[in-house]
Amino acid sequence: MISMKASETEQWKRMKVNKSLRVNTAVLDEVLGVEKSFDVVKRDLIYAGKRFALYFVDGFAKDEILNRVMEHLAQLKREDLLPSPLDHLVKTHVGYLEVETTESLDEVVTAILSGPIALLLDGATEAILIDARTYPARNPEEPDMERVVRGSRDGFVETLVFNTSLTRRRLRDPSLRMEYLSVGKRSKTDVCISYLEDVADADLVETVRTSIQKVKTDGLPMAEKSLEEFVFGRYWNPYPMVRYTERPDVAAVHLLEGHVLIYVDTSPSVIITPTTFFHHVQHAEEYRQKPVVGVFLRWVRFAAILTSLFLLPLWYLLAVQPELFPQGLHFMRPDEPAKIPLLLQLLIGELGVEILRMASIHTPNPLATALGLISAILLGEMAVNVGLFTSEVILFLAIAVIGTYATPSYEMGLANNLTRIAFLLLTAGLKEWGLVIGVVGWFILLATTRSLHTPYLWPLIPFNAKALLDVLVRSPMPVKTKRPRVLSPGDPDRKG
Numbered sequence: 001m002i003s004m005k006a007s008e009t010e011q012w013k014r015m016k017v018n019k020s021l022r023v024n025t026a027v028l029d030e031v032l033g034v035e036k037s038f039d040v041v042k043r044d045l046i047y048a049g050k051r052f053a054l055y056f057v058d059g060f061a062k063d064e065i066l067n068r069v070m071e072h073l074a075q076l077k078r079e080d081l082l083p084s085p086l087d088h089l090v091k092t093h094v095g096y097l098e099v100e101t102t103e104s105l106d107e108v109v110t111a112i113l114s115g116p117i118a119l120l121l122d123g124a125t126e127a128i129l130i131d132a133r134t135y136p137a138r139n140p141e142e143p144d145m146e147r148v149v150r151g152s153r154d155g156f157v158e159t160l161v162f163n164t165s166l167t168r169r170r171l172r173d174p175s176l177r178m179e180y181l182s183v184g185k186r187s188k189t190d191v192c193i194s195y196l197e198d199v200a201d202a203d204l205v206e207t208v209r210t211s212i213q214k215v216k217t218d219g220l221p222m223a224e225k226s227l228e229e230f231v232f233g234r235y236w237n238p239y240p241m242v243r244y245t246e247r248p249d250v251a252a253v254h255l256l257e258g259h260v261l262i263y264v265d266t267s268p269s270v271i272i273t274p275t276t277f278f279h280h281v282q283h284a285e286e287y288r289q290k291p292v293v294g295v296f297l298r299w300v301r302f303a304a305i306l307t308s309l310f311l312l313p314l315w316y317l318l319a320v321q322p323e324l325f326p327q328g329l330h331f332m333r334p335d336e337p338a339k340i341p342l343l344l345q346l347l348i349g350e351l352g353v354e355i356l357r358m359a360s361i362h363t364p365n366p367l368a369t370a371l372g373l374i375s376a377i378l379l380g381e382m383a384v385n386v387g388l389f390t391s392e393v394i395l396f397l398a399i400a401v402i403g404t405y406a407t408p409s410y411e412m413g414l415a416n417n418l419t420r421i422a423f424l425l426l427t428a429g430l431k432e433w434g435l436v437i438g439v440v441g442w443f444i445l446l447a448t449t450r451s452l453h454t455p456y457l458w459p460l461i462p463f464n465a466k467a468l469l470d471v472l473v474r475s476p477m478p479v480k481t482k483r484p485r486v487l488s489p490g491d492p493d494r495k496g
Helices: 006-013 021-032 063-074 085-093 105-114 160-170 202-213 224-232 248-257 277-281 291-320 342-362 365-385 391-405 410-448 465-472
Strands: 040-047 050-057 099-102 117-121 127-130 176-183 189-196 243-245 260-264 270-273
Touching: 006 105, 021 040, 021 050, 021 105, 021 117, 040 063, 050 063, 050 105, 085 099, 085 117, 085 127, 099 105, 105 117, 105 127, 160 176, 160 189, 160 248, 160 260, 176 202, 189 202, 189 248, 202 224, 202 260, 224 260, 224 270, 243 248, 248 260, 248 270, 277 291, 277 410, 291 342, 291 391, 291 410, 342 391, 342 410, 365 391, 391 410
Parallel strands: none
Antiparallel strands: 040 050, 050 117, 099 127, 117 127, 176 189, 189 260, 243 270, 260 270
């Protein structure tokens, strides 16, 4: 077997398929580690007097397709492959829909490791690639984080082709494009850019495409999250630059508006881009109910999000400066001092909530109820009884946490948590001026943030009255006749 040094790695990638099958198999055996990896299978075959080599990864190839191809080839006679064996095989004897040829050994290796079967023929300068792959996959199920009372129960899975088909099922538009890209020198992760060609802004599509093509890394171990950090940057801004969804109906809605979607193989989450702050505070449930009910749900959700941000720092400010408490609300002040300072109580409470959240993620489902009882009854009640916390701290902290969980976007909820802690610390240091500085700084941060050249606070900044009204009020679908102007859609009219 030919042994390759590290310095020769790039050399074989530039090699073409050789007429000599022995040379091809020597290179492929070494590169793929045929004798080192049990799941990389090579079969030396002879059909119609010709020598063949078959390569595939066990577990990726469909056994029934592989067997049928081999059974048919076994019946070939020498004259069946004349005068051009490769053309006869591809056009006549390999009876499968997804078949192509390549003269690049690098493409052969990539194809084999991605799932297709590679068939090489002695005397041919091209290899046959048969895309008869199958991946381990679960059935589409409703995503846990985007549940609705009424609506579809299917959701994206970890297999790219399943996710694109779930989207096409909802958009049978001939202009729907699914562009394939490969990212990662070693992982060669499949990535798909999806958009409506006559709707999405061509410059936006090119920006997304170019940004992904510029990614230089050995792999995407965390799939869509790794890709997001390469493409969108802003690592130290806690607020999400993209929106994730596991619902095909939500993905279809954003495609119709003119957004560009990014699918990454091995991930059930699809990236929606560009997005603004207000994309993260809307939920599919609002559009599964009557418009007036949707408006009510949206306003309740907005109230919960604002509560999660401002309730704790505002209450702390009033608690440490009793003269600011409005008349009639003095009952909300902590009358009995605890054994530790009020600020430390709140910070310990915030830390405890995060620990419980992480514990719930790692807790098996049968034990989740027990964890809830322990956290709610034993920890909370006993902390008050021993004087570690005041009951008011537990109450207002619980309200703020509920507001966080009512935030539709998980990433937005975590960002709001960090913002709330920053407000608390500034308020503790500078009292009312600290809170004012914190809120103004937070607003400036959001106002100056852009996601792919899209203002993060649009339609508030820059101001667009009609679009802002649509954010505040869940409009009936017949009224939504225009696509968002901020996306510069090629077809701004949504009428059929």
